[in-house]
Amino acid sequence: xxHPKQHITDLAEICYRKGIEHIVISPGSRxxxxxxxxxxxxxxxCISLVDERSAxxxxxxxxxAGRKPVVMISTSGTAVLxxxxxxxxxxxxxxxxxxxxxxxxxxxxxxxxNQTIRQENVYRNFxxxxxxLPTEIGSRESxxxxxxxxxxxxxxxxxxxxxxxHLNVPLQEPLYDPLPEASNDLAPGQDNIPKYxxxxxxxxxxxHWNEATQIMIIHGHSWPELSLPPALGRIADDPRVxxxxxxxxxxxxxxxxxxxxxxxxxxxxxxxxAPDLLIYSAGQVVSKRxxxxxxxxxxxxxxxxxxxxxxxxxxxxxxxxxxxxxxxFYQKLVYMLRxxxxxxxKNYWLGASEASQAKSEEILKQLPFCDxxxxxxxxxxxxxxxILELGNSSIIRYSxxxxxxxxxxxxSNRGVSGIDGCLSAAVGTAFASDRLTLSVLxxxxxxxxxxxxxxxRLPHNLRIIVINNHGGxxxxxxxxxxxxxxIQPFLMAHHPVSIQKLAEAFNLNYFCSxxxxxxxxxxxxxxxxxxxxxxxxxxxxxxxxxxSYRMLVERSQ
Numbered sequence: 001x002x003h004p005k006q007h008i009t010d011l012a013e014i015c016y017r018k019g020i021e022h023i024v025i026s027p028g029s030r031x032x033x034x035x036x037x038x039x040x041x042x043x044x045x046c047i048s049l050v051d052e053r054s055a056x057x058x059x060x061x062x063x064x065a066g067r068k069p070v071v072m073i074s075t076s077g078t079a080v081l082x083x084x085x086x087x088x089x090x091x092x093x094x095x096x097x098x099x100x101x102x103x104x105x106x107x108x109x110x111x112x113x114n115q116t117i118r119q120e121n122v123y124r125n126f127x128x129x130x131x132x133l134p135t136e137i138g139s140r141e142s143x144x145x146x147x148x149x150x151x152x153x154x155x156x157x158x159x160x161x162x163x164x165x166h167l168n169v170p171l172q173e174p175l176y177d178p179l180p181e182a183s184n185d186l187a188p189g190q191d192n193i194p195k196y197x198x199x200x201x202x203x204x205x206x207x208h209w210n211e212a213t214q215i216m217i218i219h220g221h222s223w224p225e226l227s228l229p230p231a232l233g234r235i236a237d238d239p240r241v242x243x244x245x246x247x248x249x250x251x252x253x254x255x256x257x258x259x260x261x262x263x264x265x266x267x268x269x270x271x272x273x274a275p276d277l278l279i280y281s282a283g284q285v286v287s288k289r290x291x292x293x294x295x296x297x298x299x300x301x302x303x304x305x306x307x308x309x310x311x312x313x314x315x316x317x318x319x320x321x322x323x324x325x326x327x328x329f330y331q332k333l334v335y336m337l338r339x340x341x342x343x344x345x346k347n348y349w350l351g352a353s354e355a356s357q358a359k360s361e362e363i364l365k366q367l368p369f370c371d372x373x374x375x376x377x378x379x380x381x382x383x384x385x386x387i388l389e390l391g392n393s394s395i396i397r398y399s400x401x402x403x404x405x406x407x408x409x410x411x412s413n414r415g416v417s418g419i420d421g422c423l424s425a426a427v428g429t430a431f432a433s434d435r436l437t438l439s440v441l442x443x444x445x446x447x448x449x450x451x452x453x454x455x456x457r458l459p460h461n462l463r464i465i466v467i468n469n470h471g472g473x474x475x476x477x478x479x480x481x482x483x484x485x486x487i488q489p490f491l492m493a494h495h496p497v498s499i500q501k502l503a504e505a506f507n508l509n510y511f512c513s514x515x516x517x518x519x520x521x522x523x524x525x526x527x528x529x530x531x532x533x534x535x536x537x538x539x540x541x542x543x544x545x546x547x548s549y550r551m552l553v554e555r556s557q
Contacts, residue, residue: 003179005171005180006143006183007133007143008171008179010150011037012037012040012041012042013182013183014151015098020068021068023042023046024046025047026048031076031102031171032176034169034171054424054451056082056083057089057452058424058431060086060428061411061430063428064411065432070097072097074100076119078117080122081122083101087127087164088416089413089418093415096157098157099166099167101122101166102169103171105135105171121168126164127166129152131149133167135171147183153167161307200322200329201332205322209336214275214276214343214345215276216241216244217232219243220284222283233254235333235334235337236346242346245258247388247405247408248396248410248411250409252404259357262553264287265356266355269293270348273349274299277303278299278302280314280319282306284415285314286414291314294315299315299317301320302315302318303320303321307324308323360401360552366551367551369541371394371540371545372401372548372552374519375467376402377516383436386407388409389411389422389426389429389437389439389440391419391423392413393444394467395440419444422441422449423445423450424449424452427439427462430533431457436461437462438464439462442467446464447499447502450502453506458506461529464534465526466499466536470542503537509532510535511536512539
């Protein structure tokens with residue numbers, strides 16, 4: 001006779017056999033059988049994190065850095081809803097997560113039972129697939145069907161386009177009885193990854209490429225992909241081609257424009273030097289000026305390249321779509337390169353970029369200590385090989401002022417760009433890597449996600465820099481909010497929290513700087529290896545930050 005919770009033991013066993021390496025568990029009672037099964041099978045590979053929202057983002061950072069699916073397990077009720085922000089971010093960044101949520105039996109839903117909500121398909125707008133397991137196992141055949149469902153759920157996290165998947169598991173009491181051993185007839189199953197069929201370079205694209213004289217390639221937010229830089233480097237050798245990236249593109253190619261926001265802040269582009277062919281791949285771009293520029297002109301031909309699940313037309317050019325992975329497409333494109341018609345397009349854009357860089361450096365020399373000057377010092381002091389996790393709002397925008405470093409890996413939560421899990425994701429990244437991992441955050445982001453530090457296994461290679469400009473300084477930088485009477489407290493949201501006391505509460509080494517001299521001295525110590533994670537608070541003058549930012553980005557020919 002089958003044990004009523006045989007499928008719970010088998011769920012853990014199948015995850016193990018499919019190569020899952022990390023299980024992130026948030027405590028609860030309804031999920032007790034799941035905890036028992038996974039802890040028994042995975043042991044120290046299980047990580048306990050109390051705050052489900054933080055646990056979700058930690059799992060995201062872990063999966064993003066390791067590029068493998070991570071399982072996260074919650075109890076029932078509102079705990080399930082706390083996974084939603086991280087799952088939305090993972091969906092738009094194509095990060096493989098398997099959210100396993102314990103649930104009450106169906107007959108107890110909407111019956112005023114404890115910790116009970118409608119959990120089936122609760123994440124439907126921002127996951128790849130959702131699966132509901134049965135409460136009871138009626139036969140060996142029904143158990144086999146459950147095995148198939150579990151295998152499909154794991155496979156869906158990484159097939160074709162990676163992403164988050166939900167597995168909802170109703171559980172009957174008793175919850176603490178011993179579980180059975182795993183079934184003897186479990187098979188590992190095969191991930192049938194569909195191969196892309198058909199021409200990676202459509203004939204229509206070939207025609208557009210051969211006829212174009214002014215080609216702009218934009219590669220947005222993406223994971224480091226070793227095959228991309230060589231291919232894009234060869235493509236960008238064409239004088240017709242200008243390659244535009246940002247630091248979070250993780251593409252280091254000579255002759256690339258890696259800070260387009262600053263170029264377009266300082267230069268008005270000659271209408272004759274607009275692209276006649278636009279190619280756009282990977283995720284978001286941060287630069288609002290770049291988006292506005294491309295949305296404000298008419299480009300004869302525009303192509304979106306990427307294995308996207310839905311049509312993407314970021315620059316509103318009614319682009320053609322080629323649904324193939326960017327690394328595959330660009331490697332194929334290398335083989336069809338030929339000498340095109342003469343063009344001064346690349347020289348013009350790179351010249352404009354160099355002029356912008358010179359102007360930026362000239363202005364930077366004149367600025368007093370502020371957020372931007374702090375960033376300049378931080379970027380110059382970064383050790384080679386660091387993983388840099390950039391917070392959202394003003395932090396990611398400040399980082400775009402400076403050119404990308406080719407010895408740095410850049411991560412950021414730019415799927416939906418929230419501040420709610422930036423630190424938790426960085427902790428997950430550090431946990432997955434032996435490399436020094438630096439999280440740079442604003443004070444509001446840090447306080448909002450400080451439960452990220454509620455982690456008994458906080459990695460020693462984690463470093464946190466908090467730019468304390470006394471609230472949500474982004475609203476001082478962008479036009480519109482800074483003119484509103486209600487900017488304080490409803491936008492800026494100043495807080496009374498002591499960053500130092502929070503750091504001490506979580507047993508972090510604490511450093512603090514208030515001027516460039518202190519910052520230079522503290523950075524020398526901050527990046528040294530240690531037995532504890534460390535936090536550096538940089539206190540900047542709020543009133544000076546907006547003034548300095550506008551000095552730097554106002555256009556002056």
